[in-house]
Structures are given as structure tokens and as C-alpha cells.
Amino acid sequence: MQKVFIFLLFSFSLLQEPVAQAQSSAARGDVYVDKQGVLRWQKGRQEVALFGVNYTTPFAYSYRAHRRLGVSPEQAIEQDVYHLARLGVDAFRVHVWDVEITDTVGNLLENEHLRLLDFLVGRLKEHGIKIILTPIAYWGNGYPEPDTAMTGFSSIYDKGQAYTNPRAVAAQERYLTQFLNHRNTYTKQLNRQDPDIIAFEVCNEPRYHEPAAQVTAFANRMAAAIRNTGCRKPVFYNIAENPRVHEAILNAKVDGITYQWYPEGLVGGHTLHGNFLPYVDQYPIPYRQDKRFASKAKMVYEFESADILQPIMYPAMARSFRAAGFQWATQFAYDPLAIAYANTEYQTHYLNLAYTPSKALSLLIAGQVFRQVKRGQQTAAYPADSTFGAFRISYREQLSEMNTPEAFYYTSNTRTQPQKPAALRHVAGVGSSPVVRYGGTGAYFLDQLAPGVWRLEVMPDAVQVADPFAQTSLQRTVTRIEWNPQPLRISLADLGPQFTMRGLNKGNAAQAQATNGEAVVRPGVYLLAAPQRNTTAWTAQTRVGALLLGEFVAPAPTVADLQVLHEPYPQVAAGQPLRLTAKVVGLAPTDSVLLVAQHYYGRTQTLPMQRIAYPSFEATVPAELLYPGLLRYWIVVKQKGRTTTFPGSFAGSPRQWDYAHPEHWETAIVPAAAPLPLFTAATDQDQVELGRIGEGSYADYVTSPATGALAVRLIGKPQAGTDVASNTPAMCLRTYFGDKVQGRRQDMLDVKELVLTGAASQAGTTVQVVLVTKDAAAYATTITLGTNRQTMRVPLADFRPAPLLLSPRPYPSFLPLTFQPATQPPVLRLADAEVLQVVLPAAPAARHVDIESVQLR
The missing domain is CATH 2.60.120.430 (Galactose-binding lectin)
Known part of the structure; x- marks a missing residue:
């Protein structure tokens, strides 16, 4: 069972550049759609450009999983919204599971699920995150489990009946009326009046067929039900799910139309590898020249690079969305912290700041792409579009980065020099850069509080130990969390090479001074200061905007035994030295790792494995052992007098006479001419x-x-x-x-x-x-x-x-x-x-x- 390190109360929004922008938009009031189909703020008339996620803890499987693990949904929401704000999210959308909050005739039920949605809306508002709700989902509540305890009209009317059965239509009208007039338990505002709920999408992924006139009539009737409550917010309607009857929605009396994007399909059953950037090079809409299309606002309600962990897809997708004219895009779906270790909510999706740090940082960068690239701005085709504005995307480097005078963000190791080092105010990354050299695998954030004073937040190490897109289970950990001390070197001019470091979060009493810019850190929040800077005014309780500086959210270390992760090559070249690498997790600094290599029934050698970068070790098998045949090998870990051999995690060593376990890795050694x-x-x-x-x-x-x-x-x-x-x-x-x-x-x-x-x-x-x-x-x-x-x-x-x-x-x-x-x-x-x-x-x-x-x- 996963535990969470600390309870979260407030947001870290004003120190993070993207979320600061979201906060500034909070005072702009409602939105409207102009005659050119552009979504604008009522105050100031500026164009809207909001980017974020879907998130589902109040409902369905996510709710049940939290309860099953003994995790409070309220606490989970607090923690996850903190991380979303940390990632610059300023947009939230969810299809509400109507099947859990209505009865069969469409009456709204004041129950736990509705209360938690209210709670979530309240926390999102505190962080300046704007909201679009889709009241009707048409989904059962089971996936990936069987449906259970469903009370609503969607439990008796399927999608095909939803718009043709008069009782189903009436139930939806009744429900929309009551949902729009629902008063939030926490904010005390009606849903239709809340300025942070900027629009409504009527229903999620309906299923229609011809005749088109019946579809148009239903869409108009649902939009009218919303407007008859007195709601004047834009009404969006899904058009992409039923392309054969798209004319029906273009003819409907709605303000906007909604789309999704799954560029390489869904549920592949394993991680996809290779360069998928051409799949997201553009998002062309066939009827984009139609005047009816041009007059409506455009929204992406769901998108995802399904079954892909590469941290390069989101920024490319965000750029393509802007070129296509979209003003809202929300990924589906952000994984709640408490269950992200297993990725059970949606097997084909995987995104969480703690568990997929590089992919999460790519979402941060994608949000900046979405806000900085102008609506309708075109770019050259891939690969020429891999560098645009302040952004760079590289498949070969597995890198997305943003480089502006004030902010430098990157998803993995980069050699790029920051544009103006002395002007930097925000750094966020995974891996190392010319600004930060870090030995861990988690994300980190550096934000300037004042000249010579910075806040450092370091997430724990995340190590993938199983394919997250294979069959999932709460009993199967796919990413392991380790709270390791890791070396850190910071090169910021106003901090200097001898900055002081003081722990701020609960339980973090660290006090240290850097030497040549280097220190050792554990996960947590730190106040960094240049020498002679008086920092007594900065404490864990210091409030900056909605933030207490000492706030920190991270999962506890994974409770698991020593693990060695390795995939053998199917074949290797004869007569050539062979470098073998493995991930080893759960080691102490004094532990050692050995490779035992054997030409089948021939000579055996024991080779020390060297740490190359956490958590990887390597050793080179000499050419003399690699004549044509079969190489068998084992990895042996020595810990305080205990010896453990992998694969299998067995006590002892394969060089002992009574080591009776047949498990081993092997690879064929073949001559150059072999296929x-x-x-x-x-x-x-x-x-x-x-x-x-x-x-x-x-x-x-x-x-x-x-x-x-x-x-x-x-x-x-x-x-x-x-x-x-x-x-x-x-x-x-x-x-x-x-x-x-x-x-x-x-x-x-x-x-x-x-x-x-x-x-x-x-x-x-x-x-x-x-x-x-x-x-x-x-x-x-x-x-x-x-x-x-x-x-x-x-x-x-x-x-x-x-x-x-x-x-x-x-x-x-x-x-x-x-x-x-x-x-x-x-x-x-x-x-x-x-x-x-x-x-x-x-x-x-x-x-x-x-x-x-x-x-x-």
C-alpha cells in the first residue's frame, strides 16, 4: 500500500511562471465566443489559451481504489491539485459520471461523489485553475472492473437510446437543469454562476447515426436545457466522435465544438517504442473551411500519447493544437498519486509528477507551448518543426526543453545553455543541465524568492520496474519510489558556489553549505541562500501568495526488496567485447554488484559492475569469452555478508557448488554472417x-x-x-x-x-x-x-x-x-x-x- 508523505493545504502557484499566468486570468471573469469563433475573456477581451488535464478521483474506479487503499479522497485531491499547479496546469475538465449522481429519471443525488466533485472544484479554484465540466458521461463506472452500484439513467439507456428514447431525453434535461443549479457545498456558488467554471460540454462521446436532423434536434434540446437555467456560459458539443454526422453538430445551436486526439491508438498492451513525432505533426480537420466551423470555438477535451512514456509528445501535440485553432486542451487522464505506483486507473495512460517525472515535465513545457504559440500559427513539417520559438524537441535525445530569459525547463539531460543565465527566475528539470547537475531521477524545481534566495523542491527517485502499459493490478508495482541522498550541483550567479541550504518541509532538518556549488540532498523543500544573505524572515510558514514555503507532497518509499532489472540481447557479435547494463534498486552505499559470465559449460568469469548513473550499473564481458555459442550470466549483489543472485533473487552465488537454481540470463553469440x-x-x-x-x-x-x-x-x-x-x-x-x-x-x-x-x-x-x-x-x-x-x-x-x-x-x-x-x-x-x-x-x-x-x- 502506498502512503503519502505529507498532507497538503495550499498551492504553490505564484512562484511558478505558468500558474502565475493562470492566477492573473482569474480576475478576467467569464468567457464568451465572438462572431469569429474565438473564445475570449469578458474582461479585457483577450483570447483564452488554457491547457491542463482530466482527473477523476471523485468518481468510479479512482474513488473505489482510494477507498480500497485506505486513502482519503479529500487528501488525495489536495495532494494532486498541488502537483497539477506545480506543473503549470490552468485547465481542468472531467466527464462527470452521471450514473453515480442521478437516479433513473435524472434527479440529481446529493451524495459522496457529488460532494467530492464540489471539493475538487473548490481546490482547483484556489489554484487559479479554470474548469469545463461535461455533465453527461454515458459511461458505466466499472472500468477496469465490472460496473457496480450505478443508480443513474445511463445505467438503463445506452448511447444509442440516449438521444432517441423520449424518457432518456427527458431524464437528461432534468439532470442538466439540476446540475447547473447545484450549489457547491464548499464554494457556495451555483455551478452555472461560478466564474471559474467557464463553460459546459453537454455530453461525452455520444454515438449517433443518420438521420442528421434528429441529432441536431437533440443537441439543440440539451443546449436549451442548459440555457434555460439562466446560464450564459458557452455550450460545447462533441463533434469528433461521429464524423459521419458532423453536419448535424455544425448545424446545432452550440457555441463550441470538441475534439480528442489519440495519435497512435489506445491500449496497445505494452510500451510503444520508436519515433512517433510524425503522428503528431498536424491536426487537420476536413471541414475547417466551413463557415459554420469557423464560427464556433474549438476545444480538445481529451488527448494522450497512449502507451508512450517518451517526454517529447505533449509539446509537439500542443503546437499542433494551436496551429489547428484550439484554445483549450486537457490531457486524459492525470493519475492520482495514491494509485500511480500501479497505473491501474487507465492502463493505456500514465502521467504523474512523482512516478513519471520526465513525462510530467513535458506537460509543463507543453502548457507553455500552448500559451506562447499563437492560435493558427503554422510551422514547417517534421523534422523542421522540432525547434520553434523558445522550444526544442528531440527524439534522439528524448528531450523537450523550453529556454527563455527567465525560465529554463527540460525533461532529461541537456547541454543547452540557458538563454540568459543571470536573468533566470525558474528552473525545472529531470537529469542534468549547465544550470543543475543532479544524480537522481526525480523532478526538481528552483524558483527565485529574491536575489540570492531560492526555493528548491526535489522529488524522490522514480525507477520503472515493470511495463506500465501491460496488464495492471494494485498488487503490481510498475514504478518504484526511492528516497535516496543524491549529489546536486547548482550554477546560479546570484547564489554563488558556497550557498547555504536549509530544509523547510516537515521532518526536514537539513542544514548544509555547498562546496563549489555542490551539496547532497534528499527529497524535500529547501531554502537556498547566497553567503551573507539574511534568511530569518523565510520560514516553512512564510506565505507567498497561496503557498506556505514548507509545503511538500511526495509518495513514501516503496516497500520492496532488492530488485535487479535487465533485458538480455537476443544476439551479440562474436569476438567483440560486450557491455552489459542493469538497473539495481534497493542498494546501500556499501553494497557491491558483480557480473558472473559463463560461456555455456565453458570458462566462467566474475566481473565487478560499476555504477554509471543512478540506478544503473555496467560491466564489460571480455572478447575472449565471446566466441560463437551461448553466453549465460547472472548478477550478484553482496550486502553486509548476504549474497543474492539474479534473476530470481536467490540466496547464494552461481559459483557455489550447491547453488541449485537454473534461472539465468542468456544471449546467443553469433558470427558476423548470421541473420x-x-x-x-x-x-x-x-x-x-x-x-x-x-x-x-x-x-x-x-x-x-x-x-x-x-x-x-x-x-x-x-x-x-x-x-x-x-x-x-x-x-x-x-x-x-x-x-x-x-x-x-x-x-x-x-x-x-x-x-x-x-x-x-x-x-x-x-x-x-x-x-x-x-x-x-x-x-x-x-x-x-x-x-x-x-x-x-x-x-x-x-x-x-x-x-x-x-x-x-x-x-x-x-x-x-x-x-x-x-x-x-x-x-x-x-x-x-x-x-x-x-x-x-x-x-x-x-x-x-x-x-x-x-x-x-
């Missing part, structure tokens, strides 16, 4: 994405009738009007192989051909084979398969530049399916290739292909 596997159906089922493009198409795993070997079957269903020679895809196999070939990078220089083993249901069936580089440049060739199992060889010289198929398919479905860079190298550079796609084109008749393996030779 390099890119995909093997028998072993890679959990490492591939099988994207359905054509309607009704799907994939399965089968065995070859000739050999019994396992193959993935790509099944294309009939697509009317499709030419056999068309490149329109039906199915796509995508796999990231960058890690597979890492142990044989030198051998790739001599590769001449690609080899595919498979068969088709019809003679003459073609598949497109695509190799994609780290820079997302695609190179393709076509292979023709017969009905008998065969091995097809294609020279690498046959691969030509081609559009990149965006698979898994982006959602909504009107988004582009391919990406073509303005320029790319004419010849494939194999050393940069890391993704394989095998694409089955659509056809007028059903057919399939079976792919056993794809190799390089």
Missing part, C-alpha cells in the same frame, strides 16, 4: 502492434501446415471499390527492433538483404515491407507471396523512400493515415533503422498472409 532477426512470430507476440486499417480486417496467430512454426496472420476483409494494385492498407504489423540489433550494430554495416518467410492465401498476394529510421523516414519495397511457405530475399538496394504509414491508426479517424516528410535521404541508412512494418493492402476480396519471420542478412 539478424527483426521479427519472429514464435517469440515476439508481446512486442508487436497489429494495426487494423481496413474495416473488418484483423490479425491472429496460426501455425504453418508445412513446419508447425508459429506465424502471425494478417487478414484483410473485402473492401468494396478497392483496386487490387492499390496501396490502401488493410492490416499492418509494426515492430520496434532497435533493441534487438543493439548487440550486433557493427554487423549491420555488412547487411545486404532482407529475408521474409511466409505464405499467402492467394497466389500473387503482395505485402509492402517498410523500414523506418530514428528520424521517422520510411523506405519500402514490395514482396509477392504464393500459397506455399517460402523464403523471399530482397536486396536492401530495392528499398525506396515512401510515405510512413501511421499505424497504430490515429484517432479520430479523419486524421491522416500517412506522413511524408518534405525531404529525406534517397538511400536507406540501415544503421539508423529501428522499426519494421509489414503492410497488407486492401482488396475487393478477402485474403490473408502468414508471416513467420523477417531477418536481415
